[in-house]
Amino acid sequence: MVEKQSELEKKAREWLIERGVTIDDIADLVLFLQKQYHSALSLDICRENVERVLRKREVQNAILTGIQLDVLAEEGKLVQPLQNIISADEGLYGMDEILALSIVNVYGSIGFTNYGYIDKVKPGILAKLNEHDGVQVHTFLDDIVGAIAAAAASRLAHSYHDDIVQ
16 A cells, blocks of 8 residues: 655655665664564565654654754854754754654654664664764754664564564
8 A cells, every 4th residue: 555645754755865864774773673583574674664654744843853953054054052062963962862752752662772772882874974074964863863763663563562462
């Protein structure tokens, strides 16, 4: 079944691609988080769970908000001291994580542990987004991508649990 995408969802997906993040990049993170629990887990299953997370309006709103703030910081269009804080990805800022937690919260408490872990180890695309190359700002995007992966991993874990219980 093919579901119609809203304009909000289309824009959120476009902005992820424009910022260098693919669905497969996020699916790889889901696989990283869940492969030890499900030996037969495939990238296709991970991808489907990412797709389902991206259909949520809360997730789309977080993507658009975070990317817009990153872009404004790149362009030097934020007021001080916010400009320097976001451009430098200041460790004590924390608003980037708070926005990401709005995504994680969609799929329950397991998402918090998945998010905390992936945010700490920064595998795959997260390492690239966190490079601080002096050109692109990904203060919000790295946390948003990690949160999408954590939410998809949580959704996956819940679906496997449902199979076990039934």
